Amino acid sequence: MFFKRSVQRYxxxxxxxxxxQRAGQLWDERIGSARVQARNWRLMAFGCLALTVGTSAGITWQSMQSRVTPYVVEVDRLGEARAVQAADAEYQPTDPQVAWHLSHFITNVRSVSLDPVLMRRDWLEAYDFATRRGAQFLGEYARSALPFANAGDRTVSVQITSVVRASDNSFQVKWTETEFERGSQAATSRWTAILTTVMRPPASADVLRKNPLGIYVDAIDWSREFDGTPAPAAPRSPDPAAKLPLRSPLDPGTENQAALSTIPETNP
Structure with a gap:
């Protein structure tokens, strides 16, 4: 024991x-190979996902870049071009266009027809040009005035006389209403209204069909004009004797003078 040789280890x-040990090593090789393959497939899936997202974003951006500029050509009833303008979302209608729509709006609301079906169509069309505030005013007017009450007996014809701009967002509309009862004219009145308008671009195809220019009436204030003009007096017929010559047989004073000449003079 004391003389045992030490072992040298290199x-x-x-x-x-x-x-x-061999079984464990074989198991590690199998599981490790599967994990490495799964990691590679995962990296490839993430790469494909990133490529797909980039491609979709590029296609979307390219589709939003319009290379064709549409133009709107306005023509008259004969087909002659009146105005040419690029189709822009920031289009602002002109004053004549706004005036026509406001005239049509007043005509639809204030007119009374013999056919209640036509009146209902006109009122529904008027609601297409009114905001929520304007529709509330129309509802209150319909409940108070009852325009459908005498639809078969009374008619009201509206004649627009003028539409002028009063401010940046309001227009003054003047019109004349002629009332007919059973075919005969009953009364005529003049009205003035201040209509406040707002511009809203159409958001759907249905709104585009009903209100293509996006003109909406937001506030309505109308009143009847006071007609203080006195009725013209009947012309006075001239005295016929003033135009007759002196001693004319047609002069009524000639007979009186002849009668006086025949009275004999008596001495006192």
Missing amino acids: GRTPPPETPY
């Missing part, structure tokens, strides 16, 4: 290879 002795 490296670590590998552990002995056992069947358990």
